[in-house]
Amino acid sequence: MRSTIGTSRLYGALVCGLLTAAGSGSALADGRTLTAQDYAQAERFMAYNTTPLVDHAVSTVHWLDGTHFWYVDHDASGDHYMQMDAAGGSASPLLDQAKLAAALNKAGDATAKADKLRVSDYRVAADGRAEIEVGAKHYLCDLKDAGNCTAVKEGKEPGVLSPDRKQEAFIRNWNLWVRDVATGKETQLTTDGVENFGYATDNAGWKHTDNAILEWSPDSKQIATFQQDQRQDGDMYLVTTRAGHPELQSWKYPLPGDQHVSMIERVIVDVPMHKLVRLKMPADQHRSSLCDDVSCGEDGGWDDVKWATDGKTLAFVSTSRDHKHETFRNADAKTGAVRTVFHEDVPTYYESGNGMVNWRYLPDTHEAIWFSERNNWGNLYLYDLSNGQLKHAITNGEGNVTEVLKVDAKTRTVWFRGVGRTPGVNPYYEQFWKVSLDGGEPVLLTPEPADHRITLSDDGKYFVDSYSTTTTAPVTVLRDAGDGHTVATVAKADVSRLVATGWQPPEPFTVKARDGKTELYGLMFKPTHFDPQKKYPVVDYIYPGPQTGSVFTFGFLPSHGDNQSLAELGFVVVAINGMGTPWRSKAFHDEWFGQMGDNTLPDQVTAIKQLGQRYPWIDLDRVGIWGHSGGGNATADAMFTYTDFFKVGWAESGNHDNRIYEDDWAEKWQGLLTVNKDGTTSYDNQANQLIAKNLKGKLMLVHGSIDDNVPPYSTLLVVNALIKANKDFDMLFLPNEHHGYADDTPYVTRRRWDYFVHNLAGDTPPKEYALKPWPWR
Incomplete structure (x- = not known):
């Protein structure tokens, strides 16, 4: 169910695979017969066709x-x-x-x-x-x-470059090594690493790679890392499909409620001296203050560890197993002595930002910047490291600091991205601000009411700002980081070639949430040949969170997955960020903490009903739903819970019961697993197999056979329950595919289109239309 903060782990835009289909025919008959030309028209709006037609869209x-x-x-x-x-x-x-x-x-x-x-x-x-x-x-x-x-000749193992780019650290045989970039000479730094108790190992259960997780000191002489103990963790097993004996895949994959989960022992390695210092503290949980891994960002690294400039000390944050208790500590790099500075305890779960760990270590002034949602919004606070006491709030009020991009300790200035801080502006638009460490009113550096993508220069003097909305293409400018004035225009996107194809942007909309008061934001995709005199079936594209939402971005994209393509086949497609997703207030995000079976579905249903009342061309008697990963879970849940509202569902790679999904993610959002005297558990409210017997509509279940993120057994639990309840359903099982469906993606995308065309619209799809292979091949 995860996304990189950014990117998606479980957040599946479009991915898919191979087959088995049980059941045929549709209750809907005598509809249109679509042709290959109709599907080709839909395919024109896939990203591999639309993105090349956008000129001068500089975003990176x-x-x-x-x-x-x-x-x-x-x-x-x-x-x-x-x-x-x-x-x-x-x-x-x-x-x-x-x-x-x-x-x-x-x-x-x-x-x-x-x-x-x-x-x-x-x-x-x-x-x-x-x-x-x-x-x-x-x-x-x-x-x-x-x-x-x-x-450049590289070793077999992926390495982490030192700041001076002269060395790279890597893992070999469970131990930490360094390689001289110029000569290729390799040096072993640790010797006591053993299987499942190795140094810097990158295994979060759902993710298991050869990457090394560590932080180099600024002078490239020391490495902060850990020895990860997984020796008593439970194993996950998968087998490949092939002629002859299948290959068994196994790795450590702790689950919610397990007595033994991954633990880390923090260490510092003096690289020139080949000396290891083990920090003087008990083993820590393999947890993060931000995500469900100790390494959250796309660039790797160890997010909750920050070195002092002189390399003499480092600060780090320890997170409890249930993510409710955070402890800020610092350590002496030479002796390993550790001092606890302060704590933060929360009733649900703590997060240190959206997309980035936002706390900062300022040893020269004996201070730390701390991120907290204690006032229901994500704000920054300044702490005194000498006594662990709060000095004052750096930011306050409504709206969130999402990412701290730079702190200048000399000028005592903080630059940060933020959302919801400007009244009247879409609360999902990121804007860029600066504020003094000593408090005061933040200065808005990007005044346009749009979503701003910011790249700040290392010295903090300039930043490049690419701003756009769902309906307006990006303008990219160079700005002064002091006051935000425009220094130069870098590029202005031109979508004329795209518009010439008949392309149109999705329509933003707002509706009320389940409580009748809270504003929800979404996007609507209509056919380019839309006729307001017709009635259109609705497809709800869903990703319920809690770590992201259904809308990819409220900035500009030429394609939002295949939403417009599906709409082109005769549907109105909607994506709605329901309550329980991030970027809004803490209360909004906490809406269904511990009740993951909610899946934002009360908001999806009330939102679609409001749209049906608002627009006579929406057919509320024909509503479908689909999603991948967390969206696959939510889709099945919708078909089992709102049986008279959702008629057709397509559920891909769903984590249908988080008791068989990686421990850290589930225990953060659902809480620790408890078992009652009658055998029921605190996780029963989110287990789709327990309500599968309620199915009335048409449901397709899809999963890759070697999905090492969400193991396929999650879907098979639902399959078993449906069989026991004597329910008809369809299934696509994808041999040798992972959580993303790679080369099978075009096939399954086409099958998904067919499924909604046939079962929801009552039309006949063309036979075996072949979508173009995805360009990432």
Whole structure:
């Protein structure tokens, strides 16, 4: 059920697989017969077709230094790698793309083309060559004269680069090693790591990789990491499908209620001295103040650990198993002595931000910035490290600080992203602010009522701001971080080529929540050939949270999954952020804590009914629902709970009972598992198999056979209950697919379209329409 904060772990936009179908026919008959041309028209609005038609939509930039950044500008002729001088506001080519493509071809990358280089990282190395990342490969390129690139030789194990980029740390045989980047020389740092009690191991149950989880000190001489004890954890098992003996996959995967879950022993390694210091404290829970793993962000790292600039101390936050108790501590890097500074205890669960751990360590002034929702909103507070006492609130009032991007201790300034802090503005629009550590009124640096994507320069003097709304394409500008004034325009998106295809943006709307008072926000997708005189069946795309919502963003996207494509086949598609999802108040987010069977469904139903009353062309007698992962769980729940409202459901990879899902995620949102004297449990309210007997409508269950995020047994529990209740249902079981369906995605997407066309609209789909293979292949 997770998403990276960002990204999705369980949050499944569009993914899918292979087959089995039980049951056929539909109660709806005599509808239209759709053709391959109808499906081709729907496919035109998939992201792989719409995104290339948006010109000059610059949303991601990369700062090279305090006054220069690079970015990719796209138009009909391809991608253009540009750099801008922030001081002068002038742009110029970053490199000779033809020369680089030729050099990459010569180095073995036959796919490199001048108009589509796929460069994800670029910097100038110490010797003047360009250090370039293309896909998953790294190159050193001398682009002068003829130009040449050399692939950087990397070890088998993925490494974490030191700040000076001279070393990388990695795991081998459960121990921590370092590799000299220039020479390739490898040095073992620890020797007592053993199987399932290794150093820096990246195993959160749902995730198990060879990445090393650690934090280098700023001077590249020390590493903060842990030895993770999983020796008594329970195992998860999967088997592959193939001729002959299947391959057994097994790994540690603790579950809610398990007596033994993963624990970490915190350590600091002196790299030059090859010396390990174990912090003088009991083992900690493998938990985070932000997400359901110790490493939350896409860039890895250990989010709840922060070094002092001089490397003498570090601060860290310990999170209790149930996420209700947070402890701020700091440690002496040489002796391992640990001091507890302060605590925060909450009745439900604590989070340190949206998308980023927002606490900061300021050892030079013996202070810490702490994030808390104690006043029902996410605000920042300043603590005195010498006595652990609160000094004052840095921000206050309604609205949330979502991400602290920079703290300048000298000027005592904090720059942060925030939502809901400007009255009258969509509460999901992120804006950018600065505020003094000493308090006072925050200064809004991005006044436009839009969603702002911010990239701040390392020195905090400038930031690039790409702002947009659901219906207006991005404008990207360079701004002064002191007062927000515009220094230069980077790009203005042009969607004329996209609009020429008949594309239209989704329509934002608001409705009232279950309580009749709280405003809910959503998006509506209508066919481009919409006829207000007709009646349209409704499909509700759902992701219930609690860590994100159904709407991907309220900023601009040319495609929101396949919502518009599905609408094109004769539906009104809606996505609604119900209560219990983040970004709003703490009370809003806590709405159904401990009652995960809620799944925002009371809000989905009341919202769709309000839309039906508002618009006569919405057919409330034909409502369908679908979702992936948490959305698959919610879809089945909807079909079992609101049996007379939802007629058709498509449930992908659902975590239908969190008692067989990874411990950390479930125990955060549902609480610790308790068993009553009569054998019932505190988790019964969220177990779909217990209510499967209520099914009336058409339900498709989909799961990958080797899903190592949400194991397929979760869906099989529901299947078993449906069989025992003598209920008809359909199923797609995807051999050798994980939580995302990879190459099977086009097939299952088409099958999903067919399912709603046939069973909800009463129409006949074209036979075996072939969607284009996804471009990530």
